[in-house]
Structure formats: structure tokens, C-alpha cells
Amino acid sequence: MSAETDAPIVTIRALGDHVGQEVTLQGWCYAKTGKGKLVFLQLRDGTGICQAVVFRGNVSDEDFEVAKAITQESSLIVRGVVKAEPRAPGVPGGYEVDVRGVETTGISDPYPIQPKEHGVEFLMQHRHLWLRSNRQWAAMRVRAVIVRAIRDWLDDHGYLNVDTPIITPAAAEGTTTLFEIDYHGEPAYLAQTGQLYNEANIFAFGKVYCFGPTFRAEKSKTRRHLQEFWMVEPEIAFCDLEQLMEVEEQFVSYIVQRCLAECAPELEVLERDTSFLQRVTPPFPRIHYDEAVAMINAAAARGDLVPGYPDPVPAIEWGDDFGSPHETYIAAQFEKPVFVHHYPTQVKAFYMEPEPGRPEVCRSVDLLAPEGYGEITGGSERMSDASKLIAAIEHHKLPMAPYEWYIDLRRYGSVVHSGFGLGVERTVAWVCGLDHVRETIAFPRMLTTMRP
RNA sequence: UCCUCGGUAGCUCAAUUGGCAGAGCAUCCGGCUGUUAACCGGACGGUUGUUGGUUCGAGUCCAUCCCGGGGAGCCA
Incomplete structure (x- = not known):
């Protein structure tokens, strides 16, 4: 020049x-x-x-x-x-x-991505270049603000960041499919949650969180699933289910409000209607599983359609877990994220505390995002009595030995405690108004795609 | 794993009943002082995803496999 x-x-x-x-x-x-x-x-x-x-x-x-x-x-x-x-x-x-x-x-060679419509397959094959496009750029910047907001809120509210192992010896919950690796000749697995370790950590530090990548090998191929995704998992001593919901609504509201305050240009690039986001303030509506089942079955009886889909809401039998259409229907009935609590004990993980006097439901809670973005947090009050925990492990036909250390936590000064996990990608998709989580992480790992 | 839709130029798409494979964009050349995915003129660009079959003739019909989109289940 x-x-x-x-x-x-x-x-x-x-x-x-x-x-x-x-x-x-x-x-x-x-x-x-x-x-x-x-x-x-x-x-x-x-x-x-x-x-x-x-x-x-x-x-x-x-x-x-x-x-x-x-x-x-x-x-x-x-x-x-x-x-x-x-x-x-x-x-x-x-x-x-x-x-x-x-x-x-x-000087650039002829650039493959033009300022016009392209197919998803082509864009994913050029993900290393697609990131330069303004919508992708905006989504990554919002993601970074969300991650910062997560850490800031937790750090400012007395939570200690104690990260948990990614290489683990066995399935934590025994339900989902894990990626197996060779740990010097012994089979090991990539972690699907840090929760059990979090529970150990609260007895040392009170309030903790772990924040890192999580791995699920399930053959899921939908707009809400990745094989590798990021999750933040706070865990709190001396906290019951009701207090947990209060924490979650404060936490999620803070994250959304930080994005509104810091990402106006990005949300404009994404053409996000921020009126939905501005409403995200405490308190969030809370509905009992019983109530949700009644709402779903009333909708099914009327022949209501699942919002955004051409199919009617399917009826549900009490005791079954929600399918994706059920979650979508429930979430659409509210303008804010909605808590659904007290799911049936039989469809949830073994460590969740049964409701006193009504053991067929447990003290669990999922937070469903509005606009069809699905479950963004899942949490519960944990079982705090050693003998009840041992019975639950036996009932689920899980081996006792690997859980001895976990049972120990109830033997040495047990307390009521609760925690939850928040999926970063689903949160980013919701805040950005994206229709697929693959655009919420720089290099998504999906069922059939791990390149670039 | 199952259901469903798709695969034609670098990209986005068209091609009538089975009858010469086309357009826009991109790229290259030329023109223009206010463009917003500019516009005008010209050039370049093809193993129609694979393999096999039916037919005088297949992008089009049949079978097979591969790849991708959407959904279910499972989950955050």
C-alpha cells in the first residue's frame, strides 16, 4: 500500500x-x-x-x-x-x-461458498470455511457469551469449578450407549456425565460445577443431538428439589439476559425475534408430571396437532416417559421455559430421591425451552440415604462394587443435595433461534459426520 | 435400528409420456462513479451417486449398494 x-x-x-x-x-x-x-x-x-x-x-x-x-x-x-x-x-x-x-x-482462490443458498451437506463438508459466514460467526459469538455467562454466574454465586474425569470405568447411569476406549488393556468409556463425581465434590466444597465435553454413542440423528456436546453440571449440598428449581431459573435467566445485553448485533444477524428471550425472567412455570400427562391426554382427545408438525399429539399412559412430541406440546403451552417435575421413578435414573409418601414418582425436574427447543436441563434431588440407595442399585440390577465409593458419600455425613445438567448446544440453538444444534459448535460430531 | 424424502456443471436448480442434458450464480475477458446476492456483453464448465437390468433408445422405469436431509426411539 x-x-x-x-x-x-x-x-x-x-x-x-x-x-x-x-x-x-x-x-x-x-x-x-x-x-x-x-x-x-x-x-x-x-x-x-x-x-x-x-x-x-x-x-x-x-x-x-x-x-x-x-x-x-x-x-x-x-x-x-x-x-x-x-x-x-x-x-x-x-x-x-x-x-x-x-x-x-x-489473494484467495475462487471461494466455494457464495453469498446465496447452499445445501447442508455442502456446507458441512466446508465447515472450516462456513464458519466465516455471518450467521455462523454470530452463533459462535453467542455461544462464547453463553459459556462466559455460565461461568460468571456460578463463580459469582459460590460454586467452585471442579472438573470431573472424561475417562470413566463404567456407565454412570447404565442407560445410554457409550464410546468405548482401550485403557491400557482395560475397557473404559468416555463420560456421559460428571454427576457422580460432582456428588463427591460437594462434600468437600459445598457447591461445585463441572463443565466439559460429554459423549453419547447413541444412533441419534435429529436436530437436537450430537455425539459430542458440552454440558455444565452444578451440584449443591443442602439443596432440595424446590430450591434447585429456584437456582435453575435464576441461572438460565441470567444467561439469556447476558446474551440480550451483549449480543444485539449477533442476534440481529441471526434475525432472532428477541421478544421471546426478553420474557425469560424468574419465576418459570412449574407443572407436576401428573398435570403434564393430563394436558397431553386432553390435547390428544381433542386431536390437537404437535406445534410445528402435521401429526396429532399422541396420548400417553401414566408412567411412561415423554416422547419428543409430548415435550414439544407441553413447552408450546408456555411463553417461558417450563419445569416439569416429579417424573415416574421407573423411567428415571436410580439415584433420584423418591417423593416421600409417593415413591412411584421421584424428585426430578426437566426444564423445557419454548419454541420447540426441547429439554435444556435435567436434574433432581439425589437419594441421600445409604440403605435406600443400595436398594435402588439392587432394583436396577447394577453391580454393587463400582458404586461402593458412591454409597460411602451417604455413610459419612450425608445431606440433602441436588444438581442438574445444562446442555450448551441446545441452549445456544434456543437463544440464537437456530433449527439445528450442528450450527452451535464449530466442528460438530454427528452420527455420520466427523470431518472436518 | 426403523419410517420418509432426496442425489443432474464448482454451487442452487430445471429437463413434458422413456426421445438432442439446460439455466442462474461462481470463475475468466470487456464495459459502467453509490453498490447492497449490482447490471450489460462474451467465454469456460457434464462418467446425471454406484453396479447391474428392461428397452431401438434411460437423468427418467426396475433391482442393489453408497451418501445426504427430515422424523422416531434414546437423551442434554
């Missing part, structure tokens, strides 16, 4: 702080168009997108030729004067750069 100056390097996100100044931007050409002696560049730098206007009269002949030769996704350094222009396209938008000098640092 001709006439090097000391114009400061700034980010597109902060352009508004530099109106009237000459600045340097470093980034990539997102799109380009031109008309004779004008070249319009959409420049992105990772923090946003802005239009850079190259007019032949404002740059050297050499720089104008450089600008004309820029291809989509070429890397470049641009020097120019920031102008407030309300109609300028961009993210956040409202400013454009009147270019005085331009230099390319890497």
Missing part, C-alpha cells in the same frame, strides 16, 4: 469510536461489488463487517488496481477515514470506511 502512515489499527466492532479519523483495518473480503471507478468491499475482521469504499480519485492508480483484483475471502489491510453513514450495511453497521490505501496479503 502506498504512503504508509501511523493510522492506528482498530476493530470493526469499535469503528464508532473513530469517526473522522484515519484508521487501519485488517481482515478479509466478505463480498465485493463495483461500478467503474468505484469498488465496494465488505470487509470482515472477526469482530464485525463494514463496507470499505474505494474511489479511484482517493487512492493511487496502483492501489485501485489492487482493489479491483481482490477476490472473495482475500486477506487485506485497508487504510481509510471512518464515516458515519446510517445506511451503510455491516455488523454492527452505521459506519463505512473511505479508503485511502489498500494492500492484499493473500
